[in-house]
Amino acid sequence: MATTLPRATTEAPVRPAIIDCDIHNELDSERDLYPYLPARWLDHLKTYGTRGPSGASYPRFLNRRNDAHPPSGREPGSDPAFTARQLLDEWNVAYGILNPLTGAGSQLNPEFDAALATAVNDWQVAEWLDPEPRLRASIILPFEHADLAVAEIERRAGDRRFVQVQFSGRPREPMGRRKYWPIYAACEAHGLAVMSHAFGSGGGPITGCGWPSYYIEDHVGPAQSMQANLISLVVEGVFERFPGLRVVSAENGFGWVPSLLWRLDSAYALLRDETPHLARRPSEYVREHVWFCTQPIEEPERPRDFLRLVEQVGADRLIFASDYAHWDWDAPDTALPARLPDEVRRKIFYENARDLYRLPDRAG
């Protein structure tokens, strides 16, 4: 195995403050949740275990950076002090948004799903948010059951450290469907954003045409699900019905956004009478209500293609995300494949997320 000598320390210039919109706080094991589960559900967990729809993702999806093993021996991403050191301190992260991917939110048993989501949120408060003032978090929800999900939102809404709710990338129905509307109503009322984080599964394959053979197909697959979710959110009229709603897409890429909006707008011109509840062109809703996390960054061969892409998606729509400590994380200093003007860089790395999540300024 690798032996590492202590590295020479040099006086590092202070990096500009950033906001990291996708940090994964992991469980070292399921046992981390035991203290937060009521006895009834703890017994259930120990007796029956967890079960969501099959086919959510390859285990490979959850691989971690090789260099992110905490000295405590815990799993990468599961040691708050080490995450603070390796990520928040190292990169001058003013705010980091936690997105635990624990299986809560996709359990087949609805009551258990709700109890597990509550436990995960309590665990976030006690072990992450309370000790570390730079962290904010997503509320984990039993989002397939709107009544239970709204109850959890009500329970958390008073704690402003929760800035959004988390959906999996592949819920059982496209995100605009009415079964989810009570969740959006609660989010709008409490000023919470809705994040769709890539992967997870409502039971269907990651493609629109069956099960693929390779992990690489999963790795690039979330763009398909997010397109379906985005089209659904727009054409079902969610943004007309909930004009204060803010949606965040994480880990789904953004290179596909301009062409999807072109197509939606032209289709809208042809088929407007089918969806008369839409008062505006689809692209207008997206440009007003939807933000896209940068990771995994698009890496075109020619730097100027990246610049054009940012222009087309809109520099105010992009928010930096590292995806720490997953294997495909993006390093803040080196992720972008082209040089951006300082003011654009500041928006993507700080200002857009500050405004989106209404965070007090900490750039100094």
Added chain:
Amino acid sequence: MARYIVATADEIPPGGRKIVEVAGRSIGVFNLGGEFFALRNRCPHQGGPLCEGKTFGLLQARVPGAIEYSRPGEILTCAWHGWEFDIRTGRSWCAPERLRVRRYEVSVEPGDALAAAADAPAPGLVRGPYQAEPRYLVVEIAPERGSNRAASGATSGHGRGGGRRGAFRRRGWSAAPTRPRPTRWRRRAYSSSRSSYGPPR
């Protein structure tokens, strides 16, 4: 050319590695079946700690389904995103002509020779005392060129550094590259850390 003693030869068993800090650089020294190789511990992709990654064999398939597995342990995958590099050459698997990590010469030298050399020390060679046994691993490092040196992560204090760290320097909003249309992977040449690839020096 400065020479640095980085380990005793028996410190790194076959299949093993040691990551050392010399001349402001983090360097991984690898033992492949008794032969030693040294690579810069900084990935040309995003500047990740390349030499802390896992090693594998080379997987190839000339036609789909005809999988060949060879050279076990000789392919290094970056600790961050897993780009593959040939430990012997420093070349990347995906773009071997264009994309490679800096490689350094390693020699295995007996302690008494080093003791003699230390009397008339070459720059960088640490003074003894050396014993005749065991043998030592010596890594040779050419000074970096001025401009590149300023950009190197090790000397600029930017932590990991390397990779595309120059990406944020202002080039104008829609600035066209200042160089001819890049071929595959070539765009990385626009980052400030050109020292981490190109022919090994």
